[in-house]
Amino acid sequence: MRAIVVEQYGVLPSVQEVPSPEVQPGGVVVKVEATGLCRSDWHGWQGHDSDIVLPHVPGHELAGTIAAVGEGVEGWAVGDRVTSPFICACGTCEQCAAGNQQVCPNQLQPGFNYWGSFAEYVALPFAQVNLVRLPDDLDFDTAAGLGCRFATSYRAVRQVGRVVAGESVVIFGCGGIGLSAVMIAAALGAKVVAVDTNPAALALAAKYGAVEVVTAGPEAVARIRESTGGGAHVTMDALGSNEIVQDALRSLRPRGRHLQVGLLPDGVQVDVSGLIWQELEWLGSHGMAAHHYPEMLALVASGELKPAELVTRTISLAEVPAALEELNLGTPAGVTVIRPGATASLGSTRPD
Ligand SMILES: NC(=O)c1ccc[n+]([C@@H]2O[C@H](COP(=O)([O-])OP(=O)(O)OC[C@H]3O[C@@H](n4cnc5c(N)ncnc54)[C@H](O)[C@@H]3O)[C@@H](O)[C@H]2O)c1
Ligand SMILES: [Zn+2]
Numbered sequence: 001m002r003a004i005v006v007e008q009y010g011v012l013p014s015v016q017e018v019p020s021p022e023v024q025p026g027g028v029v030v031k032v033e034a035t036g037l038c039r040s041d042w043h044g045w046q047g048h049d050s051d052i053v054l055p056h057v058p059g060h061e062l063a064g065t066i067a068a069v070g071e072g073v074e075g076w077a078v079g080d081r082v083t084s085p086f087i088c089a090c091g092t093c094e095q096c097a098a099g100n101q102q103v104c105p106n107q108l109q110p111g112f113n114y115w116g117s118f119a120e121y122v123a124l125p126f127a128q129v130n131l132v133r134l135p136d137d138l139d140f141d142t143a144a145g146l147g148c149r150f151a152t153s154y155r156a157v158r159q160v161g162r163v164v165a166g167e168s169v170v171i172f173g174c175g176g177i178g179l180s181a182v183m184i185a186a187a188l189g190a191k192v193v194a195v196d197t198n199p200a201a202l203a204l205a206a207k208y209g210a211v212e213v214v215t216a217g218p219e220a221v222a223r224i225r226e227s228t229g230g231g232a233h234v235t236m237d238a239l240g241s242n243e244i245v246q247d248a249l250r251s252l253r254p255r256g257r258h259l260q261v262g263l264l265p266d267g268v269q270v271d272v273s274g275l276i277w278q279e280l281e282w283l284g285s286h287g288m289a290a291h292h293y294p295e296m297l298a299l300v301a302s303g304e305l306k307p308a309e310l311v312t313r314t315i316s317l318a319e320v321p322a323a324l325e326e327l328n329l330g331t332p333a334g335v336t337v338i339r340p341g342a343t344a345s346l347g348s349t350r351p352d
């Protein structure tokens, strides 16, 4: 099969012919129809993830059809349309038994622990625990995002952040995670303020429900504190940056909640005494367990959430190296989805 192969961290990968994955007991092999380009793939390529062993195939935000079903997997058949949380939980440990598959200590992640979905086929372990059946009318480009960023933001905003109608929510970084969070928080009735350096990303944030957009910079915190009447109820770092963390904590009102979703491979400095005297909450959020997908899919089916609108570009495998390189400098506005089955360059942009 064709796949993107990383041979050295930070060096552009290439499309290569590699062996297709073999189906394992308890798992399935999925023919990848669409797979999103998430900044976590960029972190992996940069060498920020100690789980990765080279040579490596990235990709963890995927949707497709089952191509092979492993021994012991019941209720799933070749041809079924599926996605899966990028955190493939074991289903048998204490955390899984408690419903917290997103922090399963035995989890395996395609594109990090083993070869991922920037390929024509990908293996998914523990299929019974993790597979999510896609509604027939949900297209693969949209469904890919449910494997990572849309679902991660859904859990972060709704379950971990406990956002309710009327609260002010500030999203720092309006890429795949941030725009999803804007849409989800707005649908919950929150007053959403979006912060980014890229005017095109801010324009999308306004389209998806932000009532105010703020250009990142020295004035941002003062503007946020003013427009939220003395500080936000909830902030989210949807990039992963020490500067954003500082601005986010300064943008909160007393007893506010900060959601940390962006990865911080170089660490971060937090003024813990500020957390104490203002009783701020620092909340980490990681993916979302498969058993929470039905409630999110119901909101997609009812039209309250419109993840299809987030996809702005579809590309082929051949275009992936350049798209990864682009992430060294910034992020094109919206979500980029790769179609591994496409042989010609797609380079397409979905019209408004
Ligand atoms: N916790 C999890 O489970 C989880 C899941 C998925 C992704 N992530 C992480 O979330 C982060 C975001 O991923 P993504 O794919 O949405 O990234 P992205 O590259 O699509 O978006 C980042 C956005 O931040 C903006 N930005 C850059 N500098 C900024 C600044 N100084 N202030 C405000 N905005 C700025 C960019 O213009 C872009 O719009 C990454 O660290 C990724 O690894 C975490
Ligand atoms: Zn991701």
Ligand SMILES: [Zn+2]
Pocket (backbone or CB within 6 Å): 089, 090, 091, 092, 093, 094, 095, 096, 101, 104, 105, 106, 107
């Ligand atoms: Zn487990």
